[in-house]
Each structure stands twice: as C-alpha cells, then as structure tokens.
Amino acid sequence: MAKAEKTLTDLFETTLRDIYFAEKQILRALPKMAKKAKSPELANAFEKHRDETEVHVERLEQVFEMFGATARGKTCDAIVGILDEGKEIMEDFAGTDALDPGMLAAAQAVEHYEISRYGTLRTWAEQLGMKDAAKLLDLTLAEEKKTDATLSQLASMKVNAKAA
Amino acid sequence: MAKAEKTLTDLFETTLRDIYFAEKQILRALPKMAKKAKSPELANAFEKHRDETEVHVERLEQVFEMFGATARGKTCDAIVGILDEGKEIMEDFAGTDALDPGMLAAAQAVEHYEISRYGTLRTWAEQLGMKDAAKLLDLTLAEEKKTDATLSQLASMKVNAKAA
Numbered sequence: 634m635a636k637a638e639k640t641l642t643d644l645f646e647t648t649l650r651d652i653y654f655a656e657k658q659i660l661r662a663l664p665k666m667a668k669k670a671k672s673p674e675l676a677n678a679f680e681k682h683r684d685e686t687e688v689h690v691e692r693l694e695q696v697f698e699m700f701g702a703t704a705r706g707k708t709c710d711a712i713v714g715i716l717d718e719g720k721e722i723m724e725d726f727a728g729t730d731a732l733d734p735g736m737l738a739a740a741q742a743v744e745h746y747e748i749s750r751y752g753t754l755r756t757w758a759e760q761l762g763m764k765d766a767a768k769l770l771d772l773t774l775a776e777e778k779k780t781d782a783t784l785s786q787l788a789s790m791k792v793n794a795k796a797a
Numbered sequence: 798m799a800k801a802e803k804t805l806t807d808l809f810e811t812t813l814r815d816i817y818f819a820e821k822q823i824l825r826a827l828p829k830m831a832k833k834a835k836s837p838e839l840a841n842a843f844e845k846h847r848d849e850t851e852v853h854v855e856r857l858e859q860v861f862e863m864f865g866a867t868a869r870g871k872t873c874d875a876i877v878g879i880l881d882e883g884k885e886i887m888e889d890f891a892g893t894d895a896l897d898p899g900m901l902a903a904a905q906a907v908e909h910y911e912i913s914r915y916g917t918l919r920t921w922a923e924q925l926g927m928k929d930a931a932k933l934l935d936l937t938l939a940e941e942k943k944t945d946a947t948l949s950q951l952a953s954m955k956v957n958a959k960a961a
Contacts, residue, residue: 644886644895648902651882710885711906714878718815722808731808738812738917742875745909749945753902756952781913788920 645757646702652750653693654706659743660686662716666736669723675733675787679740682780689773696758696766715742737788744781751777809921810866816914817857818870823907824850826880830900833887839897839951843904846944853937860922860930879906901952908945915941 663686667679697704719739726732751774758767827850831843861868883903890896915938922931 639890639893639895641895641898644890644899644902647886647889710878710881711875712878714874714876715910717874722811725811726803726808729803731803731805734805734921735808738808738913741917742910742913745913746879746906749902749906749909752949753905753952756949757898785916785920788917 641757642761645754645761646700647707648750648754648757649693649696649700649702650705650707651709651711652747652754653690653697653704655709655712655746655750656686656690656693657706658709658712658716659747660690662719662743666719666723666740669727670733670736671730672733672787675737678780678783678787679736682740685776685780689776692769692773696754696769699763699766711746712743715739715746718742734788737784741781741784741788744777744784747777748774748781805921805925809918809925810864811871812914812918812921813857813860813864813866814869814871815873815875816911816918817854817861817868819873819876819910819914820850820854820857821870822873822876822880823911824854826883826907830883830887830904833891833896834900835894835897836951839901842944842947842951843900846904849940849944853940856933856937860918860933863927863930875910876907879903879910882906898952901948905945905948905952908941908948911941912938912945 660683663679663683667676667683670676670679694704716739719736719742722735722739723732726735751770755767755770755774758764758770824847827843827847831840831847834840834843858868880903883900883906886899886903887896890899915934919931919934919938922928922934
C-alpha cells in the first residue's frame with residue numbers, strides 16, 4: 634500500500650513538536666540570562682518571561698491533546714542556533730556594559746522566532762478547524778509580542794545607554 | 798597592556814557581520830524556494846524579496862563603510878539553523894500541497910530573525926550617534942516587516958487553503 638501523501642495536518646504536528654522543543658530550551662536559558670543581567674529591569678523581564686514560558690509549555694500540551702497526539706519535542710535547529718549565538722555573546726561580552734544589550738538582542742531574536750511559529754500554527758489551526766487550539770496559540774502569540782515590545786523598550790531606554 | 802574592555806561598538810560590529818552573513822545565505826535560498834513554490838503568488842513574493850535582499854546586502858556594505866570597517870560576514874548559527882529547518886520541510890513535504898505552507902512558514906521565520914536583528918542594529922546605531930546608518934537600517938527593517946505582512950496574508954488566504 635502506498636504511503637498517504639503528507640498534508641497540512643502533518644505539517645502542523647511537525648511544527649508543534651518544533652516549538653515544544655524550543656519552549657523547553659528557552660525555559661532552561663532564561664534563568665541563566667536573568668542571573669547575568671546587570672540591570673534589575675532586564676533580570677525582572679527575563680524572570681517574568683520564564684514564568685510565562687511555563688504556561689506556554691502547558692498550553693502546547695493542551696494543543697497536543699486537542700490534536701490527539703502525544704506531546705513530544707523534535708530537535709529545532711533554529712532555536713539551537715539562536716541560543717548558541719546568545720551564549721557566544723554572553724561569553725564574549727561577560728563582565729562588560731555591553732552584556733545587557735547583547736542579551737537583550739538575543740532574547741529578541743528568540744521572541745521573534747516564537748512570534749513567527751505561533752503565528753503560523755494559529756493560522757493552520759484555524760484552517761484545520763481547530764478553533765480552541767487556535768485560541769490557545771493566539772493567547773501565547775499575544776504574550777510573545779508583548780514581551781518583545783517590553784524588551785524593545787528596555788533596549789531603547791536604559792540598558793543600552795550605559796554601554797554607549 | 799590590558800586589552801580594552803569590549804563595548805557596544807564591538808557588539809554592533811559583531812551583529813552587523815552576523816546579519817551580513819545571514820543576508821547572503823538568504824540570497825542563495827530564495828531562488829530555490831521560488832522554483833519549488835506551486836502558487837505563482839508565492840513564487841513571485843520570493844522572487845521580489847530576493848531582489849530586495851540584494852539591496853539589503855548593499856546597504857549593509859554602506860553601513861560597514863560608515864562604521865569604518867571592512868564588510869565581512871561571521872557565521873550566523875541562527876540563520877543556518879532556520880534555513881536547515883526550511884530545507885528539511887522542503888524535502889519532507891516535496892510534491893505535496895503542504896509544501897507551499899511549509900515554505901511560507903520557513904520564510905516567515907527568516908523574516909522575523911531579520912526583523913529582530915535590524916531592530917537591534919538600528920537602536921544601537923542611534924545610540925552610537927550613527928544617524929545615517931540608523932536610517933539605512935530602518936529602511937531595510939521596514940521592508941522586512943512588509944515582506945512578513947505579505948507572507949502572512951498569503952498564508953491566511955490562498956496558499957494554505959489548498960492544503961487543508
């Protein structure tokens with residue numbers, strides 16, 4: 634019997650597993666970044682986002698359930714690359730006033746990756762008729778966008794000014 | 798003599814080299830994606846963005862000049878990871894109706910990476926007093942955002958509808 638052609642349903646599942654892996658990596662990276670931040674506002678933003686990320690992981694588990702699949706990650710090369718770049722900056726700029734701006738930039742690259750993935754998944758969930766899943770994905774999308782806006786504000790104001 | 802402490806200027810240069818490398822990789826990936834797209838609108842969007850990307854590379858070279866540095870790239874693990882994921886999707890979904898949505902999602906991940914980097918570089922250029930460089934970076938930022946919006950529109954309307 635020929636294997637059935639892959640569909641948007643398969644693409645949805647693959648991408649869900651990709652962001653599930655990514656969120657778990659982010660969950661591990663954020664406390665390290667919070668610890669190294671010189672600015673208390675930045676440390677606070679990282680800690681707050683860590684707590685939100687825990688909720689995002691739970692929401693993804695709910696989406697897996699709605700979809701009728703087991704929640705399991707799939708190595709996401711994109712987030713591995715983004716976080717590796719962040720680590721390199723953290724090492725190269727350790728102890729300098731440019732560390733905070735560097736971590737801010739790394740965190741914004743992470744946020745934008747998530748924004749693209751949640752935007753895509755929400756659209757696909759709608760197209761697949763999964764209204765409740767689309768709502769959950771949209772909630773997380775809104776939070777990722779808000780975090781990115783907070784980081785942009787920090788980048789323009791306090792944190793970078795010190796390093797100039 | 799002790800090595801001078803790294804500053805925002807060094808961070809700016811490192812990140813400029815990172816996005817310069819990334820743009821050149823994107824320049825190579827887009828024609829391949831355009832060739833595989835089933836939807837003429839999507840192929841057209843990829844081709845148009847390829848042409849824009851050439852201009853983005855030239856603008857970066859101008860920014861390097863304003864900054865007084867030689868234009869040279871630095872391996873960007875993030876874009877390598879993002880493009881590798883895209884390639885994997887293109888292989889796994891080759892010949893199916895889900896290929897276009899998959900390539901759209903990959904392209905949006907690329908756009909969002911660029912949006913985060915150009916946003917960061919523009920802010921830093923302003924803080925370093927490089928007004929002309931900030932303007933050039935802002936021009937590209939606006940074009941990346943516009944491309945992302947075009948891709949979002951395509952994703953919501955035609956392209957994915959076929960694959961559902």
